[in-house]
Amino acid sequence: MYKYFAYGLGIHSNLVLPELLELDTECDITVTVKSSSQGYVEPSQPREYLKVSPQETMVAMKGVGIFHIINGAEVIVTPAPNADQRLMQLCLSGSAMGISLYQRGFSLILHASAVAVDHQVICFLGHSGAGKSSAAAAMLARGHKIVSDDIVPVILESPVKVVPGYPQMKMSPEVATTCGYDLESLIYLHPLLGEYGYRREQDFACKPQQLHSLYVLVDSDELAIEEVRSQGAILELITNSYGICSLQQAFNREQHLSQCVELLRSIPIYKLKRPRSLPLLSEVAKYVEDHVQCQMGNFKRKVARRFTQSGAEVC
DSSP states (O other), rough: EEEEEETEEEESSSSEEEEEEEOOOSSSSEEEEOOOOTTTTOSSEEEEEEEOOEEEEEEEEEEEEEEEEEETEEEEEETTTOOOHHHHHHHTTTTTHHHHHTTTOOOOOOEEEEEETTTTEEEEOTTTTTHHHHHHHHHHHHHHHEEEEEEEEEOOOSOOOEEOOOOOEEHHHHHHHHHTTGGSSSSEEEEETEEEEEEOOOTOOOOOOHHHHHHHEEOOOEEEEEEEEEHHHHHHHHHTTTTTTTTTTGGGGHHHHHHHHHHHHOOOEEEEEEOOOOGGHHHHHHHOOOHHHHHHHHHHHHHHHHHTTOOOOOO
């Protein structure tokens, strides 16, 4: 068995999962790919959910296999005849992990790309194709660190934290070239995806990290950041929760709503309005970086003011 670590969990698999961080860990999730295609039925759609419940989900991926996820502890794959193994690996490190996390009790999982800026995490949210990974790629090119791509589990404690995934971020070849990455040093993911993976294990932090802020990507002619409040903020969180449409029966909707409200009590959510222009990616990343550092500075000044008013000495 191959042993990995992702999302705070030990994953043992009989199939190599190159996206995950290889680490000798205790087993939380077992991944088993059957040697036979017996029982596989080709779905009519690229992805078809055969069963969805809080404890058990079955999803068929056309040309890949049927993924049976049980109690967040076991993933069993019935492969399609002549299955595309690379797509199977990507499905296991992506969708199967997201479903497993819901089954393990994570009620709030964001569909986002997360990076660490000065040891605090920011997340880029938006619909598929909105440019989450592109924004993250531009931040990484400025020296910030990978936290998670696509699946971002949130821990509602004080302070609010996110659980890192694995040390790889996907990006299109156009974005990679614009941000100054050498395509030959990246991992070509799959011809159907047409994307590359940027991998950096050296400074990847496995432990939960403090969440600083959320940015919803919005196409605009201007470059601006605006805070979203009240019902608009709640709607953005619900809309940008992972698997919100396909996995409705897998989690408690009332609990999910209450957790969205609780998250917004301590974490701000902003609209990041920007032109969809590759040459401006670096400028957008610098703009976000300045905004985050400004917010951190404001927080420090508020703390200092509070200590001063109470008569405490401030270093």
